Amino acid sequence: EPEVTQTPSHQVTQMGQEVILRCVPISNHLYFYWYRQILGQKVEFLVSFYNNEISEKSEIFDDQFSVERPDGSNFTLKIRSTKLEDSAMYFCASYAYMNTEAFFGQGTRLTVV
Amino acid sequence: DQQVKQNSPSLSVQEGRISILNCDYTNSMFDYFLWYKKYPAEGPTFLISISSIKDKNEDGRFTVFLNKSAKHLSLHIVPSQPGDSAVYFCAAANAGGTSYGKLTFGQGTILTVHP
Numbered sequence: 749e750p751e752v753t754q755t756p757s758h759q760v761t762q763m764g765q766e767v768i769l770r771c772v773p774i775s776n777h778l779y780f781y782w783y784r785q786i787l788g789q790k791v792e793f794l795v796s797f798y799n800n801e802i803s804e805k806s807e808i809f810d811d812q813f814s815v816e817r818p819d820g821s822n823f824t825l826k827i828r829s830t831k832l833e834d835s836a837m838y839f840c841a842s843y844a845y846m847n848t849e850a851f852f853g854q855g856t857r858l859t860v861v
Numbered sequence: 862d863q864q865v866k867q868n869s870p871s872l873s874v875q876e877g878r879i880s881i882l883n884c885d886y887t888n889s890m891f892d893y894f895l896w897y898k899k900y901p902a903e904g905p906t907f908l909i910s911i912s913s914i915k916d917k918n919e920d921g922r923f924t925v926f927l928n929k930s931a932k933h934l935s936l937h938i939v940p941s942q943p944g945d946s947a948v949y950f951c952a953a954a955n956a957g958g959t960s961y962g963k964l965t966f967g968q969g970t971i972l973t974v975h976p
Binding site for chain 1: 895
């Protein structure tokens with residue numbers, strides 16, 4: 749069964765450093781999303797991406813965050829200068845066209861120290 | 862943001878019995894609702910969904926009921942199995958516009974099914 753894959757599974761970084769979280773969505777999917785879950789809290793929407801541009805972003809997704817689909821397969825989330833409060837599980841998700849089921853990756857645990 | 866709420870943080874059920882997980886929402890503009898299951902160290906896995914124009918959808922042991930007037934949905938698992946033990950998330954979404962597919966999640970309910 750096709751799946752969304754995320755790398756790395758765990759990333760530890762120092763505060764102020766840049767991190768790039770990578771995702772390979774399912775190949776025929778057109779809609780891409782990043783979500784995050786801070787420990788003990790809800791899964792929160794960060795950003796949606798369609799047709800090579802951001803469709804919608806949440807208040808969390810400030811100037812420190814950016815997304816890119818550089819080569820038609822990878823979908824990346826960059827955090828320019830990490831803060832302690834960025835520590836969370838980050839999930840990538842994708843949809844096929846006109847489908848209602850989002851497929852999620854296994855997540856990247858980001859720990860900012 | 863409390864648009865989707867799961868008021869029970871946990872539920873414990875005996876194997877073979879019914880598990881009922883509940884979810885309430887406030888935004889009447891949601892077009893469809895989904896249930897996801899999540900194991901530790903894994904991403905959410907889709908279980909079942911329901912359109913806002915329906916009141917019931919069934920898939921094997923899983924049935925989702927939607928009560929639009931009460932803005933309430935529930936997931937029934939019958940019979941419950943120990944392998945069903947996981948965190949269950951209710952989510953809601955819009956089918957159109959720039960918010961297409963954006964999921965708003967509840968807090969999750971930890972289901973434990975005892976053998």
